[in-house]
Amino acid sequence: MWTPIIPNSQLIIFGNGSTTSNWGLELFISPTHQLYVIVIACAVCLVLIGIAIIVLHCKEKMEDKRNEPEFFL
Secondary structure, three states, X not given: OOOOOOOOEEEEXXXXXXXXXXOEEEEEEOOXXXXXXXXXXXXXXXXXXXXXHHHHHHHHXXXXXXXXXXXXX
16 A cells, blocks of 8 residues: 555556556546635735735835936036
8 A cells, every 4th residue: 555645646556467567557636625725825925925026126116216316417
């Protein structure tokens, strides 16, 4: 018996004959309700981080523009 690496999944071994070279492995994953929660939480985090990056970038540009020396020729 092998324990699958991914939770809530099944690892099935199909044996054809006595030699192990003819055997096959199948991994069956059963997605649960938690998968949707994880995807939504990751998407929300990415959007919040993206908004923070954009806001800080705009503030930095405005500060650079304010501190830019004016040279008259």
